[in-house]
Amino acid sequence: MFKKPWGQPKIRLLLVDGDIANIEAACKALENSNLPFAVDTAFDGKIALEKLSSKQYDCLLVDPDVLARIGQNVSEALAMAGPEAALVVLCHPHRPHLPRELTDLTGVTFLDKEALRSPNVAERISECLEVGRAMRNGEIDAFLVPTAGTASPLLSAGADGLYRALVDALQEGILTVDSEGNILFTNRRAGEILDCDPDSLLGLSILALADPEDRPWIEVKIDEALRGMTSRCELGLACPGQAPAYVLVDLGLVEDMGGGVSGVCLALTDLSEEKRLRDELEKLATTDPLTDLYNRRYLAESLEKECRRASRYGRPLSCLMIDIDEFKLCNDLHGHLTGDDVLRQVAALIKACVRDTDLVARYGGEEFCVLLPETPYEGAMQLAERMLSTIAGQPLSGRERPVPITVSIGVWGSNDKEDLEPDTIVGYADAALMEAKAAGKNRVCSYHPSRSLGTAEAEASQAESSGPLNED
């Protein structure tokens, strides 16, 4: 910068504009300002080139149209002014697009032409120069070109479009925070996980987003990451006004180009979806798809648990085996689709009869098993009778016509403290069911301990006697 020996350094300015009124207004305002501008002017391209070839300038303020009229462009004019000169392009606010060559120049700033007539034009120009300086130092990311009603941001060279695209394509949510936990960077997925605009997270503290219980935890983890350890935790994070998301967070140190610490990167994996899939898988593994009842596998697990519990605490436990009467005939008469409907309806009726704590499972084709914890034998019998009459009470709806359906039920119940074995329980209830079948179906039979398993048919004649046979 040229420095006069007797005063403050003057910034030598060449203003090139075809509008004399603009030039006059700007000169007047610049003279009156206390900023150190030495202004020279040119109202056409030829004068501008003459001045540029004979004198040195620190800054050019140019309307590109003036140069274009004589077949010149601003980059050539700037080259003439010298490597240190700053360029301020005067643009028409109502012209949305700039000449392509302008957007490729670095260190160029843009000023609305109307600013020349503003009383604070000196401040505006000095700001342009400050932007030019910062841009040459690599401090500027984007400069804004005033256009009609808005401003067009132009990213400066080196802004990270590719890197951005890559990070946005990741399936993990990415946040980076500084050492105090302020969020500096977010990707698209982070916004999706937390159900908010990712930019709305910028500047917020990760600690404020964390579930209050998890706050000390995440603080410790960030601290570990800052010390170079990789760490991992699970926590609830919520964007203000949103429901929390449960996430797995992997933390790692982020170093800057010079090897210094610039913050911590948090990679978020949404566990809400994983949990949903886990739940879905568990449902698939434990339920029967046709009837939505539990399957045999789940029954076996529960039976074992309930047996242990009942034995240990001396609590009652009962079990029902239920079989649809003449189901094969029903299939033959009404078709298999109706058969499926019948299975679903019977399943629903059984469920409607029991309590929430009871467990209903589809045992086999048309067989169901009901496990009744905390239920003595008498209660199980009452329930079985009620179930029998409910199901027999009204015909089920078939595809074409109503289908009359009945069931047979075998009951086993323990009132006493016994050593219970899951297999035996089901076996007992099944034996009682066989009795009910042999005795003519559509009835409830209970297991009698004096009979051994597998002799149900032999004793079918006695089977009609309902009541607690094991209390004989």
Add this chain to the structure above:
Amino acid sequence: MRYTLKLYVAGHTPNSVRAISSVKRLLENELHGSYVLNIIDVLKHPELALDYEILATPTLIRVMPPPPKRVIGDLSNRDKVLRGLDLTAR
């Protein structure tokens, strides 16, 4: 006195990211919470850049109390920012 400041950034470029961190730390240290900071992404909301005739990002503007004061470019230099915004540390 409560200060209102606006920080204009362009997406997640390294300078923008650094600016957010620097400004948060500086304001917290100097103004101890008695401030409101709005962060504006000009890539998302270019029209907001017109409000204060923003030329480039990062730019930090003190909006309240008037008159507006601004600092452009690197915001990590405490003295430069305090001087540029005419902030009196409490």
